[in-house]
Each structure stands twice: as C-alpha cells, then as structure tokens.
Amino acid sequence: MVRNEHSPYLENIAAYAVGALDAEEIAALESHLQTCASCRTELAEYRLLSESMLTAVPPRQPSVALRNRIQSRLPGARKDARPRWNWSPGFTAGALAFVVLLALNVYSVSQMRALQLQQTQLARQYQSGQTVLAMLSYPATERLPIASESLAGSFLLDKDRNLAALIVWKMPQLPEDQTYQIWLIAPQGDRTSAGIFRPEDGQAYTTQIIFPKQGFSNYVGIGVTVEPAGGSDQPTGERVLKVDF
Numbered sequence: 714m715v716r717n718e719h720s721p722y723l724e725n726i727a728a729y730a731v732g733a734l735d736a737e738e739i740a741a742l743e744s745h746l747q748t749c750a751s752c753r754t755e756l757a758e759y760r761l762l763s764e765s766m767l768t769a770v771p772p773r774q775p776s777v778a779l780r781n782r783i784q785s786r787l788p789g790a791r792k793d794a795r796p797r798w799n800w801s802p803g804f805t806a807g808a809l810a811f812v813v814l815l816a817l818n819v820y821s822v823s824q825m826r827a828l829q830l831q832q833t834q835l836a837r838q839y840q841s842g843q844t845v846l847a848m849l850s851y852p853a854t855e856r857l858p859i860a861s862e863s864l865a866g867s868f869l870l871d872k873d874r875n876l877a878a879l880i881v882w883k884m885p886q887l888p889e890d891q892t893y894q895i896w897l898i899a900p901q902g903d904r905t906s907a908g909i910f911r912p913e914d915g916q917a918y919t920t921q922i923i924f925p926k927q928g929f930s931n932y933v934g935i936g937v938t939v940e941p942a943g944g945s946d947q948p949t950g951e952r953v954l955k956v957d958f
C-alpha cells in the first residue's frame with residue numbers, strides 16, 4: 714500500500730466507523746475529514762460496508778481495494794504494522810464489538826428465516842386442520858378408504874361443497890427432485906392434476922386439501938403418483954395410492 718499524507722488518518726477510519734477511537738483521535742480525524750474528500754469517501758465506504766453487514770440481505774460486496782486494505786490490516790498481515798494499531802484497547806474493543814454484532818446479525822437473520830418458514834408451515838397445518846374439522850362436522854361428508862400397498866389413511870369427500878381432504882399416515886419423504894402429485898380420474902380414464910405436495914417434516918399425518926375446478930361428480934376417483942419436482946402434465950411415475958369414489 715502506498716503511504717501518503719492520508720495514511721495516519723486512513724488507518725483510523727475503520728475504527729472510527731465502528732466507534733472505536735478515543736476523543737483525541739476522533740478530533741484529529743474529524744478535522745482532517747473536513748478538508749479531505751478522499752478520506753471522506755473512504756469513511757463513506759466503510760459505513761456502507763458496516764451497514765450492509767448489519768442489514769445483511771442482500772449482502773453488498775466491498776470493493777476489491779477496500780477488501781485488500783482491510784485484509785492488509787488484519788493481525789499478522791503486515792510485519793510493520795504499528796503497535797498502536799494492534800494494541801489500542803479502543804480498537805480491540807471496537808473490532809470485537811463489530812465481530813460480535815456481525816455474528817449476532819447473521820444468526821438473527823437465519824433465525825428469522827427459520828421462524829418465517831415454520832410460521833408458514835404452522836399456518837398451513839392449522840388451515841388444513843380446520844378444514845378437516847369442518848368437513849367432519851358436515852353430515853354429507855363421505856369418508857373413503859385409501860387403496861395402497863404401503864400407506865394408511867383416509868379420504869374425506871364433500872361433494873356438496875366440492876371439497877376433499879387426503880389424510881395419509883406417515884407418508885415417506887421424497888428426495889428434493891421429486892414430489893407427490895394428485896390426479897383426478899375421469900370415467901374414461903383421463904387424468905387432471907389436482908396439485909402437488911410434499912410431506913412436512915415431523916408430522917405424523919400429511920393432510921392435503923383438494924379443490925377441483927370441476928365438481929367431484931365428474932370424476933370416479935383420485936390417484937397419487939411420484940413425479941419430478943414441479944409436477945407433470947400427465948402421470949409418469951409410480952402410483953402410491955388410489956381412492957375410488
């Protein structure tokens with residue numbers, strides 16, 4: 714790194730950006746900043762960097778020059794590093810606070826995403842549960858057995874409200890690149906997709922609500938097959954269960 718008249722100030726800007734300078738250093742740096750555009754730019758870049766680390770989504774890449782400057786200041790990166798830089802308690806505390814803050818932010822962002830996912834899953838489970846309860850309370854709801862070699866469960870069908878719920882006990886998880894797909898079977902054998910689903914982790918039952926575009930009276934049953942992720946236009950994979958109306 715080329716040393717110039719800005720060097721002593723440049724070295725303090727990172728510490729200044731995270732509040733780790735003492736009063737004397739702050740006064741010296743601030744008076745230099747008033748007269749020096751290049752150091753102001755440098756400070757703005759550090760602030761942008763710490764801000765983008767704090768908000769974290771999406772992370773902004775620091776410029777190569779800035780990254781090199783930060784790397785050159787890491788302990789051990791430079792033999793001639795000034796002791797003051799390495800041992801200043803203010804800087805050490807500030808750097809530590811910065812690292813802790815960064816770790817906490819990365820942690821809370823990942824926590825938040827996990828919670829959001831969990832909340833979506835719980836909301837969906839709650840809704841399916843409510844629908845199943847409502848269906849069970851209607852006298853006209855039929856409860857039909859599932860025909861399968863390996864799966865147990867039942868199929869609730871309310872033809873009046875054109876609503877059905879497929880409930881399967883311990884449905885096996887599929888690899889990421891596969892999905893279950895539900896097919897409505899017409900009397901002549903035509904298949905119409907009624908949606909795709911994956912069993913949820915940690916749930917004994919998989920509940921899938923089905924709202925067909927046409928009335929259930931147009932169909933004679935449903936089938937569930939294993940299809941590539943995203944589903945297929947027509948069934949292509951193994952059929953895991955079948956229900957006859």
Ligand SMILES: [Zn+2]
Binds near residue numbers: 750
């Ligand atoms: Zn300067």
